[in-house]
Amino acid sequence: MVVVEDSHPQSSANTGHVPLETDRDPNGLIHTIAVVGSIILVVITFPISIFLCFKIVQEYERAVIFRLGRLRSGGPRGPGLFFILPCIDDYTNVDLRTVSFDVPPQEVMSKDSVTLHVDAVVYYRVNSPQMAINNVSNYR
Template identity: 35%
Template sequence: MFELTIAFLFIVFILYKLMLIVPMREVNVIERLGKFRTVLQPGFHFLVPFVDRVAYRHDTREEVLDVPPQSCISKDNTQLEVDGLVYLKVMDGKLASYGIEDYRRAAVNLAQTTMRSEIGKLTLSQTFSERDSLNESIVREIDKASDPWGIKVLRYEIKNITPSIHVIHTLEKQMEAERRKRAEITLANAEKAAMINMSEGERQEAINLSEGQKQKRINEAIGSGQEITIIAKAKSEGMDMICTALANEGGNDAMNMMLKEQFISQVGNILSESQVSVVPAEMAKLEGFFEGMEQVTHAVAKPSTATKGAR
């Protein structure tokens, strides 16, 4: 019974060494008597017991490795601490096993050195504004160097870029000064825009007033012209009617009567409003006659008086 148990266990052990199931996410590197034989892909495989063995197992999924913070010097001699993440994937199990001892540690160290080298080519402001191009440069350099290791660097992402405390204080002062400058520029632009708007408003107001005055004068001129035209037309029509009336029988007598009435009316107005005595021309002639007669009488009376005295 004991011998049967030993035999059963031995058969199970042989079968265990004979069969190999590779999971979907892995590749297995097989060595035969210490020498590389093949790379087994996911699935069921047979091995030669005590001759073949699984030397390495590699995960074929994308891996994320943390790159520790490190001190870097930028192009403008600013000290920075930079950390990141590197994403890679095993593409060749044989090279990943025999091309390098530990591809993960090598990828992290290579990412650190490459990152220091690339940051040294940029200024402090460029490290913040050109982060995408910096990541692409690091990926390109790491992927080129890691090609013999059988891995593929898919991308690199910088997590944090931390300047020193002194640099942070300097940047804060610079940003504050920049904000003040922008505020002053904004205020100046606002004042400029306000002055422009005010001047435009005054200009438009002056234009509107001048246009109004111009239109007023035009309207007054048109009105005066129309008034003169109407008056002239009325006078013309009146003259035509007068001429027509004078041409008829008795027209001259009617005209004389109307002129006399107007004369009497005007004389009455003058006599009522004037402070000077106004008489008709015939009466003025009579007044002159009597004054002449009085002067003649005085002239005749003076010689008579002289004669009496002589006597």
Template identity: 30%
Template sequence: MGRTLTVIIALGALLLIIFSQVTFVVAETNQAIVLQLGEYRYTARDPGLYFKLPFIQEAVYFDRRLLSSDAEPQEYLTLDKKRVIVDHVTRWRIIDPIKFFVSVQNETGARARLDDVVFSELRRTLATYNFDVIIASERENIMELVTIASSERALDFGIEVIDVRFKRADLPEEVEESVFNRMRAERAREANRYRAEGEEQGAEIMASADRERIVIVAEAEEQAAQIRGEGDAEAIAIYADALNQDPEFFAFRRRLEAYVKVLKQGDMIVLSPESEFFRYLVDPSPQRDVGTAPPVLSPALEGDE
């Protein structure tokens, strides 16, 4: 009985060894290539159980997930001959396992080759842009250009570059302060130029407005003078018409107005009682001849009487 159990266990172990030699499992996160005596046989891309010849075939596994390469910061030269230090990270994945295995062997070799490619494309691309553009406005465009160019070259390694992202882009410490001082000075000059242009335009607008105001005021004064002249002429005509209709009454009214003005001033006036000025106070009856009526004054001259 004990001997039979030993045989069964031995056979089971042998079967397990044989099974492990003729099969292999590809997980969802992996892909594999099968080599026979070092020569490529086929690729197992989908997850599942696969068979192989024992002892002469082997499975080499590769990650099918998104991988990253965080390279050391490097110094580059821009179009305006400024040095810039760029720290970047590259995200990539294996799309051709056999090409990947033949060209770079493993992920360590892939990262080394991929860093060389990205460094080269960064150097070439950054050399076509000025430093302030790289820092301010064109970073996304530069990263896209580097990603496209790097991905095309990485296809030779069985790799697809998903994107190249800048973590940091700075000047070397020894030149950073001087460069930023120059940039601030340039921005200050531009701001002063814009302010001067704005003040000049404002002065032109004010001068134009003043000219228009002078013209409008002159036209208004001319119209006012014309209206006053027409009013004075109409008033004179009305007074003349009233005088023609009743000269004695008009003379009487004018004399009363003269009394009011003289008496309101409070001055002492010495006149003869027979003076013509007191005629209506002595005898208010309208007996005066029309020809002796006081002269008719225009409304403009009444205040001077």
């Protein structure tokens, strides 16, 4: 007879964890009703709605999808073909290429009172499309 002991006391059934309201159903009843209604709408208007449901994202882009204002799990979609539900899904394309733009010429006064003309170029690239959309109001 082999006896196996649990070395992690927190993993036992008597941890005292009380389920919160968010643990039960993170989406809610309204979310489920809206998704089912949107699916019914797609089925009823099938030939026309097929052009609204499938979206294509290029190799250098990613799509961040929101369903009823909440970020969909699974991260950004792309590249390629993906499916959205009309009326409840909203998506934003994020360009992953390096973007450059010119800063207008500036005049700067140095310590020894010499006027300098400074011209600049700014380069940026998005590494995380989800963070760019959610954490910055206008990342561009």
